[in-house]
Amino acid sequence: MVAPVTTGAPDAPSGRRKGADRGPSSTSFPAWLAVVPFLAYVGTFLLYPTVLVLAGAFQDGDGAFTLDNLAGLVGGVYLQAFARSVELSLITALLGAVFGALLSWAVVTGKPDGLLRRVVVAGSGVLAQFGGVPLAFAFLATVGFQGFVTRFLRDGFGVDLFATGAWLFELPGLTLVYTFFQIPLMVIVFLPALDGLRPQWREAVDGLGGSSWTYWRHVGGPILLPAFLGAVLLLFANAFSAYATAAALVSQGSPIVPLQIRGFLTGEVLLGQENLGKALGLGMVVVVGVAMGLYALLQRRVARWQR
Structure with missing residues (x-):
């Protein structure tokens, strides 16, 4: 056996690479400087x-430490506001996730560079950010008391959308409006997970004699489930923290927590309860933080299948 002959030539690139990796300490300063504005x-x-x-959540009107602000959240109108906010966020997150996932699946089954995919992706990017006063005005002009759809149904078919009350300005109306921007957000979030399903996995199941149910039961479903649950959590946090649309649509009353906080910022509060609004804000931070923490954990699991 002839021993391999080694020379110093192959070591040169390795030496240069190590030296390049170390680099002078001054090269990292511009990189940190660019991050300073962010x-x-x-x-x-x-x-x-x-x-x-x-x-502020742990201070009274004089700045002394107190737990009265947090104690005020466990009952009365504030606890009801949290319950309604969670209910609204959960319902719209589930509706947005289901319909958004179906729309994403319809896009994936089409041509990768087809017109349908480009239109849906572009439209979802715009509609996911379409909120606040413009969105509230759009629904008022469409299905409000004098909206064109309301008047068309009333004058043409004798159907009164508000026969049971002013539902558009209550939780049912907020649910409809929130779902409008939850569905396109789901498309943006869930579409990459569907694109990550490799055709070879389906071909392997078909080659082993498996059916479509077998594929979705043992391959596609378990892979997409973490991404779907993560998207639901993201939609929940998005709806729970939304304020502008509800503030523009609901002019009287404060059925959800963001509108309760608005009352403390713009209205008169009772003496000694100035920081109760900050306690409400702290409660929102905790709820959104838990949702985003679970979302991050699920995203780590999803990332394994997208490599």
Whole structure:
């Protein structure tokens, strides 16, 4: 056996690569400098308000430590507001996830570069961000008391959409409006998971004599389930923290937590309860934080199948 002959040539690239990896410490400074504006933005508009909310939730009107603000959330109208917010967010998240997943599946079954996919993806990107006053006005002009659909049904068919009450300005109306932007958000979030299903997996099941049910029961379903649950959590947090649309649509009353907080910021509060609104904000931070934490854990599981 002839021993291999080694030379110093192959070592040269390795030496250069190691030296390049180490690099001078000055090269990392511009990279950190480029991140400073983002860190300043996050610190100013996210971290600093969160600290103020956290500190104010445990203070009374004189700045002394107290738990009365948190105790006020466990009963009365504030607990009911949290219950309605969770109900609204959960219903719209499930509706948006189901219909959004069906729309995503219809897109995936078509041509990858077809017109349907391009239109749906572009439209979802726009409609997912379409909220606030424009969205509220769109529904008022469509199915409001004098909306064109309401008047068309009333004058043409004798059907009164508001025969049972002003449902558009209550939780049923908020559910309809929130679902409008939840479905396109689901398309944006869930479409990459469907694209991650490899055709070879389906071919392997067919080659082993399995049916479509076998494929979805043992392959497709378990792979998509973490992505679907993660999308539901994301939609839940999106609806739970939404404010502008509800504020523009609901002019009287505060059925959900964001509108309760609005009352503390814009209205008169009782003496000694100035920080109760911050306690409500802290409750929202906790709920959204738990939802986003679970979402991050599910995304780690989904990432294994998208490599």
